[in-house]
Amino acid sequence: MTCKRWIALLFAVLAIAIAPLGAYADPPESGAATETDAAPSMETFLPDTRQTEDTDAAVTEKTDETAEGGIGWWNDLKAAFKLNFIDGERWRWLVEGLAATLEITAAALVIGIAIGVVIAAVRSSFDKNKAVLRARGGVGYALFCCADALCRLYLTVIRGTPVVVQLLICYFVIFANISEGIPIAIIAFGMNSGAYVAEIFRGGIMSIDEGQFEAGRSLGFNYVQTMRYIVLPQVFKVVLPTLCNEFIVLLKETSVAGYVGIMDLTKAGDLIRGRTFSAFLPLLAVAGIYLLFVVLLTYLVGKLERRLRSNER
Amino acid sequence: MSDKPLIRIRGLKKHYRGGAIRALDGVTTDIERGEVVVVIGPSGSGKSTFLRSLNLLEQPTDGTIEFDGVNITDPHVDINLHRQKMGMVFQHFNLFPNMTVLRNMTLAPMKLLGKSKEEAESKAAELLTRVGLADRASSYPSQLSGGQKQRIAIVRALCMDPEVMLFDEPTSALDPEMVGEVLEVMRELAHAGMTMIVVTHEMGFAREVASRVLFMDGGKIVEEGTPEAIFDRPVSERLRGFLSKVL
Numbered sequence: 001m002t003c004k005r006w007i008a009l010l011f012a013v014l015a016i017a018i019a020p021l022g023a024y025a026d027p028p029e030s031g032a033a034t035e036t037d038a039a040p041s042m043e044t045f046l047p048d049t050r051q052t053e054d055t056d057a058a059v060t061e062k063t064d065e066t067a068e069g070g071i072g073w074w075n076d077l078k079a080a081f082k083l084n085f086i087d088g089e090r091w092r093w094l095v096e097g098l099a100a101t102l103e104i105t106a107a108a109l110v111i112g113i114a115i116g117v118v119i120a121a122v123r124s125s126f127d128k129n130k131a132v133l134r135a136r137g138g139v140g141y142a143l144f145c146c147a148d149a150l151c152r153l154y155l156t157v158i159r160g161t162p163v164v165v166q167l168l169i170c171y172f173v174i175f176a177n178i179s180e181g182i183p184i185a186i187i188a189f190g191m192n193s194g195a196y197v198a199e200i201f202r203g204g205i206m207s208i209d210e211g212q213f214e215a216g217r218s219l220g221f222n223y224v225q226t227m228r229y230i231v232l233p234q235v236f237k238v239v240l241p242t243l244c245n246e247f248i249v250l251l252k253e254t255s256v257a258g259y260v261g262i263m264d265l266t267k268a269g270d271l272i273r274g275r276t277f278s279a280f281l282p283l284l285a286v287a288g289i290y291l292l293f294v295v296l297l298t299y300l301v302g303k304l305e306r307r308l309r310s311n312e313r
Numbered sequence: 314m315s316d317k318p319l320i321r322i323r324g325l326k327k328h329y330r331g332g333a334i335r336a337l338d339g340v341t342t343d344i345e346r347g348e349v350v351v352v353i354g355p356s357g358s359g360k361s362t363f364l365r366s367l368n369l370l371e372q373p374t375d376g377t378i379e380f381d382g383v384n385i386t387d388p389h390v391d392i393n394l395h396r397q398k399m400g401m402v403f404q405h406f407n408l409f410p411n412m413t414v415l416r417n418m419t420l421a422p423m424k425l426l427g428k429s430k431e432e433a434e435s436k437a438a439e440l441l442t443r444v445g446l447a448d449r450a451s452s453y454p455s456q457l458s459g460g461q462k463q464r465i466a467i468v469r470a471l472c473m474d475p476e477v478m479l480f481d482e483p484t485s486a487l488d489p490e491m492v493g494e495v496l497e498v499m500r501e502l503a504h505a506g507m508t509m510i511v512v513t514h515e516m517g518f519a520r521e522v523a524s525r526v527l528f529m530d531g532g533k534i535v536e537e538g539t540p541e542a543i544f545d546r547p548v549s550e551r552l553r554g555f556l557s558k559v560l
Contacts, residue, residue, distance in 0.1 A: 215407035219425070
């Protein structure tokens with residue numbers, strides 16, 4: 001899968017980038033020994049005396065290149081890196097975990113938006129058209145009342161219970177006879193996200209000037225068409241920053257997927273930790289990857305936001 | 314064309330809070346084809362509510378409105394179809410800010426009348442030329458002045474080929490120097506034979522363009538007649554009081 005290859009590449013770059021941080025995890029005496037051990041060897045190997053005035057960083061770098069075996073903390077780090085990621089191709093776990101995390105997040109996002117838009121439309125149109133529909137009466141009004149009540153119930157239940165509990169209920173109760181974790185996680189996270197997205201969109205719909213609805217209706221659009229062609233495109237622009245926030249939360253929330261036996265990114269890091277008994281590098285790598293994707297997502301949404309806004313001015 | 318009136322309004326009432334507030338208290342009148350009816354009256358007299366009731370943006374409490382022979386106050390009538398034939402212009406323009414002028418004008422004809430893009434755009438271009446804004450087709454509403462926005466709002470409604478145009482205080486939100494350009498467009502429209510119902514405070518426009526003037530107060534039509542009759546020979550005390558304040 002080309003997608004996986006890209007993720008592997010990304011991970012490799014990231015791991016190298018954050019590797020120096022690993023130095024601080026080493027015992028302090030090895031760090032102290034580094035300085036004293038390395039300095040004399042520098043003098044003997046380097047003919048140019050000007051080099052001795054160089055900064056510590058340069059010294060370290062040179063040492064690493066010239067001295068066979070290198071300095072202590074660097075070697076320790078390399079060993080730790082090899083143990084945690086290279087041995088037994090454990091880096092593959094992280095890649096697989098990341099793929100699962102991204103898959104769950106992306107699919108849940110789509111479900112969440114779909115549920116959110118529908119619920120927001122039902123809720124706000126009920127509030128707005130209640131009087132007219134009541135006057136018309138009949139089955140339509142009864143159905144609409146039921147739909148609104150259902151949406152309220154959904155929001156109350158989903159927002160009132162922890163996502164981990166919802167995930168466990170989905171896995172062990174509702175879909176107990178399905179052993180495939182990821183599709184269940186997608187449904188659970190999608191339903192959870194949908195409740196929050198619904199309220200984000202409802203807030204957005206309420207923020208649009210009543211005159212926009214009236215202009216649409218006066219041209220002959222019905223309520224749904226007015227929503228679709230006129231109001232929602234404007235709503236989308238208004239809610240984009242809040243929506244981005246929700247996406248970030250969703251991406252990180254999927255880290256509890258390990259509860260139902262899915263090897264997502266967090267679980268992968270934890271598995272490595274359990275195998276190698278070193279917590280620092282695997283967990284730091286996991287944190288770094290989450291951070292990277294949140295930054296990436298923020299950047300992309302920011303770009304989209306600017307494009308939508310420049311459209312208007 | 315039938316000789317029946319285009320709009321027949323009978324005993325139209327709009328009450329709020331169970332009758333405590335009577336915005337409309339029994340309005341009865343006919344709007345003939347080609348007529349330009351100007352509605353005047355003090356603020357709170359119900360003239361905007363009256364206008365907005367005609368296309369059911371306000372749901373009347375009681376009474377009937379027959380448009381083209383169809384009782385549109387019947388809840389089982391598809392009001393959306395009839396609204397296509399009733400263009401409306403608002404005090405605050407209500408252009409769609411996320412669309413270009415052209416898109417503002419072509420959206421409804423394309424989605425509702427099934428016109429092709431070319432058809433809708435050529436009609437829009439023709440109307441834009443008529444109001445002198447052909448060069449603003451690709452502008453966004455935020456780039457236009459108030460007067461330009463209102464002219465666009467008028468032609469947006471005209472793109473649907475309406476049988477009647479409803480104007481809800483179209484010049485009230487404009488800077489004084491922009492009122493003229495909007496009234497000019499409305500004047501031309503009236504001369505072209507469009508049926509128009511205009512709520513306005515522009516007495517000069519009413520006197521010049523109206524074929525009939527309705528004076529409303531307290532949710533009722535207090536006096537109606539030709540502009541000359543209303544402005545030069547007011548009968549009721551309330552109309553005289555009103556005119557002495559505004560003229």
